[in-house]
Amino acid sequence: MIKRILIALDPDVDTQVATIYGIQLARNFDATVTGLAVVDTEQVAAEVSGGSVGIMYYPEHLQKMVSENTRKEAGKLLAAFEETVSTAGVKHSEVMEEGVPYERIIEDMKYHDLLIIGRDTHFFYSQPEKKTNTLSKIVKKGTVPSLVVMESYRDIERALVAFDGERSVARTLQWFVQLQPYGNELEMELVHVNSGSSERSRDESNLVLRLAEDYLRGHGFKNVTKTVLEGDTPGENLLAHQKKISADLLILGAHSMSALRRIAFGSTTHYLLTRSKVPLFMCH
Secondary structure, eight states, rough: OOOOOEEEOSHHHHHHHHHHHHHHHHHHHTEEEEEEEEEEHHHHHHHHHHHHHTTSSHHHHHHHHHHHHHHHHHHHHHHHHHHHHHHOOOOEEEEEEEEEHHHHHHHTTTTOOOEEEESSSOOOSSSEEEEEEHHHHHHHOOOOOOOEOOSSSOOOEEEEEOOOOOOHHHHHHHHHHHTOOOOOOOOEEEEEEEOOOSSHHHHHHHHHHHHHHHHHHHOOOOEEEEEEEEEEOHHHHHHHHHHHHTSEEEEEEEEOGGGGGGOOOOHHHHHHHOOOOOEEEOOO
């Protein structure tokens, strides 16, 4: 059951979409939504210390000025959030914190059931065009699932579960079943991408999906289907199938990736995250 929903606020348009998703879930569960704005003090300090020789004579003054501007922008985000959720008539609270964004968000996740966050994260408010890698760290280290939203809202009626039997996606599915954010009447399609062509590999795929189906049906999900896709490009295959069946949500795990590639997600997850037009329900 969902009773507390955390929404990470930044200046990007998908934050407005995240708020809409949060409002809908809050209405369904009589839950409280928390809008969190984080003043990135670490980035402020880095910007000041990286300044020219001329401004280095006034580091304290400059840091104070940048911090004040950043707090003003955070205040605007919170005011807009408060107006939106108040108009919607849902219970809400607003929080402004200082620190490293992903650390503050992860700390607040401990006291919420779900995080809703936009795919394009820009938490350095004084430079809203500057991207951060906050999202990857949150999904990797967060204590509850994240609903990662895109630039537009859509009602959730059908979900595609990218299921391979690995621990990450199994945990994600368990979280989804326990929370049931969209109820157990939701249409669920379990999909496994099989890169092999042997009968044994197909049997293994069918076994994995059957076990997941049994789990879903044991928790009251009746509208469950299974599909085995064949191919060597899981991300492309999954996204093509999502479009084919008009799924409104992707459910998947986030796998660790080599630091060399600077991606905290597995390659398939990264592909879906960067190209999907529908939200993703994820945890590590």
